[in-house]
Amino acid sequence: MNATDRLHVRYRVTGRDADEVAEAIRVEQTIEFPADLAAPWIQEEIVGRVEDRDTDSVVVSYAPGVLAGGLTQLLNVLWGNVSIFEGVRVVDVRLPDDDVLGLRGPRFGVAGMRELLAAPRRALLATALKPMGSSAAELAEVARTLAVAGLDIIKDDHSLGDQPWAPWRERVARCAEAVREANSRTGGRALYMPSLNVPAPEVQERAHEAKALGAGALLVLPGISGFDAMRALADDDELALPVMSHPSMLGSHIVSASQGIAHGLLLGLVNRLAGADLCVFPSHGGRFAFSPEQCAEIRDECAAPRGRLAPALPAPGGGMTVERLPELLDLYGRDVALLVGGALHRGDLATNAARMREAVESAA
Template sequence: MRFSVTYRIFAPDLTEAKARAGAIALEQTVEIPRDVVPAGYIETEILGRIEEIGAEAEGRFRATISYSPDSAGRELAQFFNVIFGNSSIQRGLRVIAVDPGAEMTRRHPGPRFGIDGIRALCGRTHGGMIAPVLKPQGLNADALARLGYLCAKAGADVVKEDHGIMDQPMAPFRERVEKTVAAVARANAETGGRALYFPSLAGAPDQIEANIRFAKDAGADGLLVMPGLLGFGVVARIARDGALNMPVMTHPSFLGPYVLSPETGFDHGVMFGTLQRLAGADISVFPNVGGRFGFTAGDCAQIATACRDPNGPGRAMLPSPGGGMSVERAGDMAAMYGTDVVYLLGGSLLRLGERIGEGIAAMRAALDRVDG
């Protein structure tokens, strides 16, 4: 019934690591000194429990601590709070694995669609998927819709808005959603394709719910959400709504500080794989190796593995690397990521202007060659 979190603890010796692990077990649950923890239910059930601890390398220790589902409740926010709430403020502590266990997986079942569901929606039964990005910020709604039309007509699987396009005056959320839905639908009707359109969810907290409903009613196929800014709970709210029935793509904006220091935060696979799945994302965007953000091949492989791990949590989801993507790199990327992947294409396509379809077609041909 209990769920567990594995932490990497940086400490000079095992004695200190054990002391820190004990402090984490307290901090993440009761947040009071050990000698005043009430006996009975609170001590035996609510208090975090050190299940295992040992050395990884000099100055590094791995500690697995289990927690009661009662401590986490049913809210995703509180679940994540127990995983790494106050302890995230400490130095020399990093989350390297989360095992939600049966009960928390039941409460947070993960992606509604996952890999198979997204493939069914866009009609791409095998091979890597292509997702051109509508940008740059500053274009009006008509220009963005025109780009969406060209991308869908060229055979894009997912037409995704850039995360930086929110509700600015040059392309207000509702105007551009209506226009881009119509443009992508027109392209699909002309080609017989099934390109999916994911607008970037925008709005102040009191507007988010209405904008979700607006996007659904307007005909958007899914939504791009930035959980680092809008909250993981917004992802869960969309994913859990059977009547809404919309897939979610998550974007890493604002989440960089959670992973960039090797001695704090989360491992890349936990942040962009496990936590996104628990929230209910179907596609997780992250910086690709060789791009401008400095993620390594190991970081990216860890993310892709966590996204597609058949052991969960929930359905396997699609990793979506972006940055530094090109036709010339298609073979290397396919060798690295396999076939269950969504490739983001941005600047390399926009250089082509009205000939953007040629770039998408070239990428499709390159992927088809390596995917078989």
């Protein structure tokens, strides 16, 4: 599939007639109207075009005008009504030329995050503040310990919202101050990243408030808040903070082999289109069932040349341990943000976090 001004999507078809599905997709994803009743120019210029097909997949392309409307319409065309079809999975995408989509993508990307964190070569280190139920003061002390030990990104756990035991504003203020004090003490550049797991009308306002309170980055749940909400944060020049995407509620799009969107396309490409600088996903061997091949697919799609989109950092987590860091570095290389959460609390937190930093420095 050659790059043009059209969007090309390959759909894998399971248990259905590929020709029948191709015809349904090209109409359903565009006019959603009996094609034979449409004006000839609509049939020729607007309805999707079948570009290729074989026994188990079809390629449909879509005209630039169909994509007009930004990221929301792009996602609608990619996986709108066809998401309701059984036995159809998006397995490959060729984007149109940059000028057609007009999406900026990651503000910082790999190079920008490395510059921000003064880490030109080694893998980056991330962790999550846990567990829910801890007070804001307790979470801040954990954040301080982790920053002193040399971790780069100290994020809220994605489930931390505005719970009564650690209200959002108090938690953000205390954790941001703790990380700032740790950086002042060590000369480090650790970033505190609050979760924007908040009601939709408040996302943008809370993001600016988080920056004012001292947060250095933002955690977004696009499966809940929306991919375009994340894009709006990434594109906000006044905000200008790194954005990490968390996969909460996205799993149902990817876990079926015969349905949904390929792992790399959703957690890599779509995240990049929506401006994510870092993309969280569960690594193999943890408490989720991703395979090494699926994780490699996400890794590769975070870095794949995609017009002017900057590469994003894969952030594998989900039950990782310090002991597994060498293995993870073998799979992901150094352009990665390794995410170890609850396992750091088994034993002495400061010692375990320091071991994590030592592991990546020795491999750099």
